[in-house]
Amino acid sequence: MNASVHGILLLDKPAGMTSNAALQQVRRLFGRAKAGHTGSLDPMATGLLPICFGEATRVSGLLLDAHKAYQAEAAFGQRRDTGDATGAVVAEAAFPVIEDDTPSRLRQAFLGRQEQIPPMYSALKQDGQRLYALARQGKEVTRKPRVIEIAELQLQRLDNQGMAFAVRCSKGTYVRVLIEDMARWLGSEGYMTALRRTAVGIFSLEQAVTLAELEAMDETQRRVCLKPAEAALMDYPALSLDASQARRLLQGQRFHVQETDNQVFRAHDPEGRFLGLVRVDARGLLQVERIFPHSAGLL
Secondary structure: OOOOOOOOOOEEEEEOOOOHHHHHHHHOOOOOOOOOOOOOOOOOOEEEEEEEEEEHHHHHHHHHOOOOOEEEEEEEEEOOOOEEOOOOEEEEEOOOOOOOHHHHHHHHHHHHEEEEOOOOOOOOEOOOOEEHHHOOOOOHHHHHHHHEEEEEEEEEOOOEEEEEEEEEEOOOOOHHHHHHOOOHOEEEEEEEEEEEEEEEEEEHHHOEHHHHHHHHHOOOHHHOOOHHHHHHHHOOEEOOOHHHHHHHHHOOOOEOOOOOOEEEEEEEEOOOOEEEEEEEEOOEEEEEEEEEEOOOOOO
């Protein structure tokens, strides 16, 4: 297969596989094309893992920064070293008492911006070492709390045995830690028993394909699964340029346009081809933010 592959593949990662292993499997199916994923899922977790090929890697940072949505399940009465069902029990506690108003009070307690301490079993580095490597050596180090945001929290089940919920949260949120914190708020301990990522930014799990489905496809069918890089940028308004303006844009020139919104646009040529992201200042002066050569027909 030609290594010139561009676009975003929305993969439904299976359980029991690291995100990097899933990435390598996908790269093999696309002829070892250049690609990268946009935010790891734990091996036990399943769900949406966007993989960016070629020029679509230029939007990977936006997907990394985007809010994520998850479906999670948890059990009460124990805390485990990994924060999930794969770990060893390190603490036990009584099951919580759940009253009629507990779900609403729990939800209100955890919505919004808050600080969260990253878990030891994570890929974060401290003093040049991965935290999970230190954890496997039985070491625990002090971690700085990070500001996260819980934008939406829907409790679907809550009893003294455990809970199930849907959450939409900012980047850097560890659902395992959220579960531990929620269990402690309830007066117990808890750990994650299941996690499925259902959305990354504007992309949803319903749009994803599985590895098994990709394996069964031929080369043409696989390429059809790739979404253009522009698909990750639909939150930006569109700006149509005439032929002269499009040519000047691709040459990196600055010029005036009618818009004076002082914001970023998706620029298109007269044929509707996506050229890149541009910024128009309050004076109507347009300047290039990022060109996408393949989409613009330059590659």
